[in-house]
Amino acid sequence: MSEKPQINISVRRLVEFLLRNGDITEGMEVRDTLESMQAGSRIHKKIQKSGGVNYHAEVPLCVSVDMGDYDLVVSGRADGIIYHEKSSSNKLSEIDPSLSAYTFDKGFFPHIKKTDKIEIDEIKGTYQDLRFKKEPELLHLAQAKCYGFIFLCANGLDSCDITITYCNLETEIIKKFTKTYSREELTLFFMGLVDSYKRWSDFSYYFSLEKINAIHGLKFPYSYRPGQFDLMAAIYRSIVQNGLLFMMAPTGTGKTLSTIYPAVMSMGEGLCERIFYLTAKTMTARNAISAFELLAGNGYRGKTVALTSKEKMCVNQTVECDPEKCPYAKGHFDRINDALYELLNQKDIFSREVITEKGKKAVVCPYLLEYDLCDWCDNIIGDFNYVFDPKAYLKRFFAAENSENYVLLIDEAHNLPERGRKMFSASIDTSLLAKAKKPIPKVFSKLKSKISSV
Structure with a gap:
């Protein structure tokens, strides 16, 4: 990595900032609750653990782009990358001349078996009914494509599968969307993001x-x-x-x-x-x-x-x-x-x-x-x-x-x-308790009295 000043940004922040579009809808700015974050973390770990020995979780990836007077450093962690390993080591691949301004600081793995298919897995927890989900969301796909670009270029690979794995946090039903991308496609995509972010x-x-x-x-x-x-x-x-x-x-x-x-x-x-x-x-x-x-x-x-x-x-x-x-x-x-x-x-x-x-x-x-x-x-x-x-x-x-x-x-x-x-204190609205108690039948009088005692 060069000694020039750095502007640092995460992959997620880069795509969320540049590619956002459309309308504001009610509740979209609501922050994640502790419960949903914990559920999402649990689902991530469960899916990663079920991936087997060739599923490599939380893979750190980083690329530095020479912007002239400073370097733009884009980094993140891929939820999962699926690849087979071999005992012998690969040599560090030569970077494409069109990427002379790019330095891949993290992402080279010398024991990758290059003849096998590589898959980038991006996991997203959701409360949506996945039966009605027909395609991955733009920002989720963009994030995974950035990881794919860094990983392919750092390891001299020609293509990979990009998978967006959605998991319902309540039912744990999983739905995957997978598509193959070439290194050239991902390079054009990432370079477009860098150009857009330059200003x-x-x-x-x-x-x-x-x-x-x-x-x-x-x-x-x-x-x-x-x-x-x-x-x-x-x-x-x-x-x-x-x-x-x-x-x-x-x-x-x-x-x-x-x-x-x-x-x-x-x-x-x-x-x-x-x-x-x-x-x-x-x-x-x-x-x-x-x-x-x-x-x-x-x-x-x-x-x-x-x-x-x-x-x-x-x-x-x-x-x-x-x-x-x-x-x-x-x-x-x-x-x-x-x-x-x-x-x-x-x-x-x-x-x-x-x-x-x-x-x-x-x-x-x-x-x-x-x-x-x-x-x-x-x-x-x-x-x-x-x-x-x-x-x-x-x-x-x-x-x-x-x-x-x-x-x-x-x-x-x-x-x-x-x-x-x-x-940090919880509060209870007694009017809501009264509304909850009203439709309860008399046969459940004990339940009503318990609510009244709160």
Whole structure:
């Protein structure tokens, strides 16, 4: 692998971002529940285990693409690759001249028996009735095709079968879709993805250079108040040491700017990739936005988004994600990437008003536009629940495979224990229990009394 700067992206994220299309439908943005994730993991392991000795599970694959000033690194794990092994070793294959910019960092397996058929297996758990599923979903197939491309090129193979295995999480009924692809077909497909993503990786790389240069020249905008410099030094030192710092300061002492400034400076030294400013109140969130605006006025370049709830971001009278009733839901994913790219190149700070205005102009859902902006922003301002609530947190930033370093600035942290108790506590609606009890016949009086005792 070269020593050039890298832009890293997973195979799944690449295809989901570039190939999304169509309408928003009710519930599609709902995050996976713990129960469904556990069921999906169990099904994956069960199918992988049943594959036999030639079924190789969780195969790491990685390719680096020379983009000029930086490398685009695309990586992931194939759920399963079926191949036979031999005792002797294959030599590392010569790369096709048309792929001179590509380096296959992971995926070469020297003991593959090349004369046998190779199969890439992508497993997807679902609650759909598989009797009515006629073909694999575009994004699932695209993900498997990327794995097929990397594996074939890394091992000098000419073709492979791509299989999408669907398994109903309740019935465990399995349905497979398999098609053979040549290396040439998969190469054209993957190169097309790289070409489409180039404007995004270019933006990420070159804006990052601007941001770092701006931070290195950024000065604190005011004269220091008594103790303010010592406070900022303590915050910076805590970030350097990956530590935890508690601060108590009265209103009006400039604590918002005093916490944000050293965090921004640490980003300039490569100590963190993203800052989360968390607060329980709208007013303190506005103070954080004002602090970033003040730094921007002094030369800071960084992308900042302030998150607002779905109910407040919706521009309709009622929140109803129905493409037949909401023009912003109809064809949203056909327009969202262009709208997102334009907004990123127009502004550095994305308030609710800025996002709503762009959503209306581009006819895309402002709430999902706000959500997409998070991936491209250096600073995210929002409620506690975006990090701590298991039902509402920004999952992709805190997944196990995410290796980014974050700084969490938690305003009025004394409110966090009580909020945390609510986040992790279950609740029962007695009106729903009453409705459940009403149709139960009298012969089941014991059951009714048990429900009443809850």
